[in-house]
Structure formats: structure tokens, C-alpha cells
Amino acid sequence: MSVLLLDAGNTRVKWKKTTSAPTFGRCEYAELQSLDWDSLLDGVERILVACVGNQEFLRELLQQQVAIRHNCVLHWIDQPLPDLSGFEHCYPHPERLGVDRWLAMLGARQHRPGDLLVIDAGTALTIDFLSTANHHDGGFIVPGLAMTRQALWQNTRRVIPWQDEQDDGLLAPGRDTLQCVSAGARRQQVAFVRSIMDDYPGHSPFITGGDGDWLATTLGQPYWPELVLDGLETLCAGYFSRC
Numbered sequence: 001m002s003v004l005l006l007d008a009g010n011t012r013v014k015w016k017k018t019t020s021a022p023t024f025g026r027c028e029y030a031e032l033q034s035l036d037w038d039s040l041l042d043g044v045e046r047i048l049v050a051c052v053g054n055q056e057f058l059r060e061l062l063q064q065q066v067a068i069r070h071n072c073v074l075h076w077i078d079q080p081l082p083d084l085s086g087f088e089h090c091y092p093h094p095e096r097l098g099v100d101r102w103l104a105m106l107g108a109r110q111h112r113p114g115d116l117l118v119i120d121a122g123t124a125l126t127i128d129f130l131s132t133a134n135h136h137d138g139g140f141i142v143p144g145l146a147m148t149r150q151a152l153w154q155n156t157r158r159v160i161p162w163q164d165e166q167d168d169g170l171l172a173p174g175r176d177t178l179q180c181v182s183a184g185a186r187r188q189q190v191a192f193v194r195s196i197m198d199d200y201p202g203h204s205p206f207i208t209g210g211d212g213d214w215l216a217t218t219l220g221q222p223y224w225p226e227l228v229l230d231g232l233e234t235l236c237a238g239y240f241s242r243c
């Protein structure tokens with residue numbers, strides 16, 4: 001049996017098809033319609049979607065695909081399970097915790113025991129603390145890289161993404177508006193994550209997300225490209241048995 005796992009974030013959709021040779025992909029929401037669904041769903045008996053956005057469009061599209069196929073079931077989760085055995089929530093309202101944060105913690109746990117710092121550099125940058133005993137010990141949410149820049153473009157009159165300026169992708173002080181904003185946003189992200197790593201040296205960092213590759217390289221850490229999908233895969237057996 002093969003399963004199609006989808007991680008529907010606020011910016012993009014990522015997927016993994018679990019076969020003996022798993023395949024991965026990612027796209028913008030606007031590109032979903034033109035995907036080759038026939039080959040993507042070939043041999044797939046279950047589709048499992050974790051969604052943090054209000055992605056009615058994706059849901060409708062998948063429901064249409066499932067309706068025209070026999071033996072293919074759609075499972076949609078938009079909040080953490082409150083009572084997954086072996087995981088202890090700290091939110092008084094666990095359903096308010098982003099399902100991507102929860103899954104990234106489950107995914108990281110697959111790779112390593114001990115105290116973990118799960119860092120997802122996506123649309124937002126989130127950091128979550130997972131104890132050795134799988135207790136969620138809280139976390140942080142701050143704007144991601146693109147959103148940080150966007151806040152400046154939108155809320156000031158003269159901070160403008162001039163078309164004739166170029167971002168060098170570095171951390172040095174900027175010499176035009178675009179570089180000042182871009183390098184500033186990068187430094188803010190790096191300094192934020194580093195300060196937490198410094199305060200919790202016993203926690204192993206796991207960095208994932210669209211900006212995670214850059215962040216991990218800058219911090220000299222490994223990059224884990226698919227922690228949310230790893231978490232979905234972990235969940236599969238236990239979750240499906242409840243359906």
C-alpha cells in the first residue's frame with residue numbers, strides 16, 4: 001500500500017509518496033491544479049494531509065480526486081491529536097497548537113532521543129522544546145524571513161524593494177535599502193535561534209522549513225528537509241487505526 005503524505009503550509013504544499021522508492025515534491029498553491037495527479041495518485045490507497053492554513057481549495061481538489069478513484073481514502077488533520085500515547089501537550093488547549101509544530105516534533109523524535117529543539121523556518125519561524133520524555137515544554141513563534149521583510153515594505157513609506165538593488169544573501173551591513181532589510185532580517189533570525197541554542201546547550205537542534213537550509217548552514221547545523229512529513233509518516237500507523 002502506498003500513502004501520499006501532504007504538508008500544507010501557509011506558503012507552499014510539500015508531499016511524499018511512500019513506496020519502496022519514496023518520491024518528494026513541493027509547489028505553490030497556485031500550481032496544484034496543474035500537477036499530474038494521475039501519476040501522483042497511482043497506487044495510492046490513502047492520502048494524509050496536515051494543514052495549517054485555510055486551504056479549502058486543496059481540500060476540494062483532493063476530494064474530487066478521491067471521488068473518481070476506488071480504494072483511495074482522504075484523511076485530513078488540521079490540529080494535533082490531544083491524546084496520542086507517548087506525547088504530552090503543554091498547551092491548555094492542545095487543539096490551538098499548529099499541527100505542523102506537533103508533527104515536526106514527532107518527526108524529529110524519529111531521528112534522535114534526548115532533549116530536542118525543533119526549529120521550523122517557514123512562513124513563521126517556530127522553535128519548540130521536546131523533552132526526553134516527549135513532553136512539549138513550550139516554544140516560540142516569530143515572523144519568518146520573508147514575512148519580516150514584508151512587514152518593512154508594507155509599513156514604512158520609504159523602505160522600498162528597489163528593483164535596481166540586489167540582495168547578496170550575506171550578513172554584512174547593507175549599503176542600500178534592499179541589503180539593509182535583507183541582511184537585517186537574516187541576522188535577526190540567526191541571532192534569535194542562536195540565543196536559544198546558547199541558553200539550552202543540552203538540547204539537540206533540528207532545523208527544517210523553507211529557509212531552514214540557509215539557517216542550518218549559517219549555524220553549522222544539519223538540515224532536516226522534511227520533519228513535518230516525517231512526523232506524518234510516524235503518525236500513520238496509529239492514526240489510521242483510529243479511522
Ligand SMILES: Nc1ncnc2c1ncn2[C@@H]1O[C@H](COP(=O)(O)OP(=O)(O)OP(=O)(O)O)[C@@H](O)[C@H]1O
Nearest residue numbers: 009010011012121122123124144145146209210211
Ligand atoms: N520557492 C520558494 N517559494 C516560497 N518560499 C520560499 C521558496 N524558497 C524558499 N522560500 C522561503 O521559505 C519560507 C516559507 O517556508 P516553507 O516553504 O516551509 O513554507 P510553509 O510550509 O508554507 O511554511 P509554514 O509551514 O510555516 O506555513 C519563506 O520565508 C521563503 O523565504
Ligand SMILES: CC(C)(CO)[C@@H](O)C(=O)NCCC(=O)O
Nearest residue numbers: 052096097098099100101124141
Ligand atoms: C505558527 C504556524 C503559522 C507555523 O506554521 C502554525 O504552526 C500555526 O498556525 N500555529 C497555530 C498557533 C500555535 O501554534 O500556537
Ligand SMILES: [K+]
Nearest residue numbers: 153154156159
Ligand atoms: K514600504
